Amino acid sequence: MTDVPSPTPDATGGPAPLVAPNFITEVIEKDLAAGKYPEIVTRFPPDPSGYAHLGHIFASFLDYRTAVQYGGKFNLRMDDTNPELVRQEYVDSMVDDLKWMGLDWEDRLYYASDYFGRYYEYAEQLVRQGDAYVDSVSAQEMSRLRGNAHTPGTPSPYRNRSVEENLDLLRRMKAGEFESGAHVLRAKIDLSSPNMKLRDPVLYRIVKHPHFRQGDAWCIYPAYDFEHPLQDAIEGVTHSMCSLEFVDNRAIYDWLMERLGFQPRPHQYEFGRRGLEYTITSKRKLRRLVQEGKVSGWDDPRMPTIRAQRRLGVTPEAIRNFASQIGVSRTNRTVDISLYENAVRDDLNHRAPRVMAVLDPVKVTLSNLDGEKTLSLPYWPFDVIRDSPDGRVALPGGERVAPEQAVRDVPLTREIYIERDDFNPEPPKGYKRLTPGGTVRLRGAGIIRADDYQTDDTGRVTHVTATLLGEDAKAGGVIHWVSAGRGLPVEFRLYDRLFRVPHPEGEQEADDDDSAGPSEHDAEHTAAPVDAGYMRYLTEGSLKVLHGFVEPSVAGDPVDTRYQFERQGYFWRDPVDSREDAPVFGRIITLKDTWAKEAQKAEPARPKAAPKPGATPKADGPAKTLTPEQEAEVARLTGLGAADADARTLARDEALLAFVGGAVQDSTFGQVASWTVNDLAVGLRGGEVKVQAADLAPLAALLAGGGITTRVARDALARAAASGDAPVAIIEREGLNAGLSSDDLRRAVQDVLAANADKVEAYRGGKTALMGFFTGQVMRATGGKADPKALAQALGEALGG
Known part of the structure; x- marks a missing residue:
């Protein structure tokens, strides 16, 4: 697979984004203040059984940036314990892609396989x-x-084997005397524990398959729950961050640390996993797309791999900015893909010079133009020049110059190409482009009038004859163009979303998604069959290939220049297939969210409810068509108190609707519906939520009565979803509802303002956006217990003096 060239420098020149304050950073600050650890050490442990993907972005960013912010160390670890799937190709690609993203682990690249000998020694110690x-026993019998x-569990007939017999069998397993599945090594913990993970988990399995680094040296391999905490301890990791599905695994982690006596020992902390709409991140499913030829490879620009996004033309700055916007919480959430796409657009808007390209050309002859004119056209529109922090803008290649120097020569010839869609013999109402006898402005070249046109036998327009009117005419629209004689012939590749539905996997799976750490859900530690249901949601026509022309000014530009082709989107030369004599330009992203526009077209118009007095009007979002049965369900749910948007989401999703069906139908129903849609949806689709909807009513009532803050409510909700305990019981047991007196609040405000005197002065000098900073600092200082309204009032009074 051909490598992708390095990205251009950061367009903004700004520092890397930071991790916003969250419950994990609060723990770290307390640990540092107490001297619990000399420094912070984090790790990111991907499973090299595929290429790094968008599911890795959030976790790797959190691990790396947290270590950087607290002056600690960050380790990259290849969790290569599955010999049947891990490969050197995947390791090399992950290392390269994570470096490209800006992660720096210095010399601390580790492999789980580096420690196979030490893991085995610990196994014998436990025996x-x-x-x-x-x-x-067989895997099926063990499960029973x-x-x-x-x-409660029932002891295996082999649970009370003697130490001597266990050591003998373990050593013979290691020596290769037994076939796969004949024996396993299990921890002896608690078969009656309500936490199923503690019911004697498997520590070692027999897998007779050569390892890509160890060869045939081993035929037994450690399970994730055994290897992972041990490697954390060996490497000196202090805060082991993983996603929420590992919350029950933490008990095994702690048991191992206690039994093996590690000091100082690492601790595990779980955050909510972040899925991404219209995307799958299961490496087994991505591998199947490659194997079945649905895509051209792991680097196909439609794939969610980092390598594919690099080839597509996305920059590491855009990816890091996206990761910084997601936010850390204790609940699983699916991120709206528009958040990622807009991060890409925002990055390219100030990076990509504007040029013209015609993707589907039709020739136009300017009958009154003799010879050739050379036009000097700007690379950048006024708004980008205006917003430039140094008053300068970039040329292709990155050199920053005064705006008047950021121009290129564009030839205007007698024959030009325009887009086929920009001429219509029978224009619809509101059409503002070129029509027979009509006028339109050519970008930078003046106004033309269409005088005549020709068609082929099918009625398709083949040629337009026009007159160049200069500036002495009126025109309602502006179109782009390229010289027919001087334009460069180009292949254009237009990429679209690979899947046409937000959740192509249906239920959110954690089969091998190591967005925070690999998991081993397969009893025999082998590749499980892949449900191919997601294949039916592939977008038809997700790649369109067109042949057109681009203006000749791009010929001498660096090959990694990103452009905005006016009215078409952001493009760059494909780094794999493009050649100097046969350039290929791939579209990185469209100028606007075309999916939202199509969804709005598909939705039948509905009368809008009159706004409530004093309410702020909301912008219309993308609507989605519902069946008559679903519309009836929306009416029922809104009648119970659910917001319209929440009701529509519930009506479309069977898992969410089934859950909220158990909610108490009183004044708390609307809040429970909101939590179901916005906080619990991903976990409910994956069967990970243990709390019942009926248990949420007391929490909603407590929040509505002002007894707790929104933050406390969500914290309790996340813990309840993971444990199954009633959220109000969690609040009472852990003292989460301890209020904050007005005196305590005023003291916290004064302390924060005193510690940030320079920002106070800036705020009073007009930088009122700093109010958000002060609010966040006080919330952190009070452990989130400050009432938002009281806090706003206290800050207003203190800053107004």
Whole structure:
């Protein structure tokens, strides 16, 4: 696979984005203040069984930037414990892509396989301590003996083997005497624990398959729950961050640290996983797309891999800015893909000079133009020049010059090309481009009038004859163009979303998504069959290939220049297939969200409800068509108190609708519906939410009565979703509802303002946006207990003096 060239420098020249304050940074600050650790050490542990993908962005950014912010160290670890799937190709690509994203682990690139010998020594130690045993039942029997949420586990007939027998069998497993599946090593913990993870988890399995780094040296491999905490401890990791599906695994983590006596020991902290709409991140499913030829490879620009996004032309600055906007919380959420796409657009808007390209050309002859004119046209529009921090703008290649120097020569010849859609013999109402006898402005060249046109046997326009009127005419629209004789012939590739639905996997899966750390959900530690249902949601025509022309000014530009082709989108030369004699330009992204526009077209018009007195009008969002049955369900849900937008989401999603069906139908229903849609949706689709909807009514009532803040409510909701405990019981047990007196609030405000005197002065000098900074600092200082309204009033009084 051909490598992708390095990105251009950061268009803004600004520093890398930081991690916003969150519950993990609060823990870190307390640990540092207490001297618990000499420095912070984090790690990102991808499983090299595929290419790095968009699911890795948030977790890797959180791990890396947290370490940087607190002056600590960041480790990159390849979790290569599955010999059947891990490959050197995947390691090399991950290392290269994560470096490209800006992560720096210095010399701390580790492999789980580096420590196979040490893991085994710890395994024997556990056996000698009576904390582990070799089990010889089948995988199916082991699953049965574990019981379920309502029935405690039953001891295996091999659970009480002697230490000597267990050591003998373990050593023979290591020596290769047994076939795969004959035996496993299990921890001896608690078969009656309500946490199923503690019911004697598997620590080692027999897998007779050569390892890409270790060859045939090993035929037993450690399970994730055994290897991962041990490697954290060996590497000196202090804060082991992982996604929420590992919350129950933390008990095994802590058990191992205690039994093996690590000091100082790492601790695990779980954050909500972040999915991305219209995307899959299961490496097994992505691998199948490649194997079945649905895409051209792992670097196909439609794929969600980092390598594909690099080839597409997305920059690391755009990816980091996207990651910084997501936010850290204790709840799983699916991120609106427009957040990612807009981060890409925002980055390119100030990076990509404007030029003209015609993708679907039709020839126009300017009958009154003799010879050739050379026009000097600007690369940048006025708004970008106006917003430039140094008053200068970039040429292709990055050199920053005065605006008047940021121009290029564009030839205007007798024959030009315009877009086929920019001429219409039978224009619809409101059409503002070229029509027979009509006028339109050519960008930078003046106004033309269409005098005649020709068509082929199918009625398709083949040629237009026009008159160049100069500036002495009126025109309602502006179109782009390229010289027919001087334009460069180009292949254009227009990429669209690979999937046409927001959740192509249906239920959100955690099969091998190592967005925070790899998991081993397959009992035999082998590749599980892949449900191909997601294939039916592939977007038809997600790649369109056109042949047109681009203005000749691009010929001498650096090959990694990103352009905005006016009215078409952002493009750059494909770094794999483009050649100097046969350039290929791929579209990085459209200028606007065309999906939202199409969704609005598809939605039948509905009468809008009159706004409430004093309400702020909201912009219309993309609407989605509902069946008559779903519309009836919306009416029922809104009648119970759900917001219209929440009701529409619930009506379309069976998992969410089933959950909220158990909610108490009183004044709390609207809040419970909101939490269901905005905080619990991803977990509900994946079957990960353990709390019942009926248990949320007391929480909603407590919030509505002012007994807790929104932050406390969401914190309790996240813990309840993971544990199944009633959220109000969690609040009372952990003292989360401890109020903040007015005196305590005023003291916190004064302390924050005193510690930020320079910002106070700037605020009073007119930088009122700093109010958000002060609010966040006081919220952090008070542990989130400050009432937002009281806090706003206290800050207003203190800053107004």
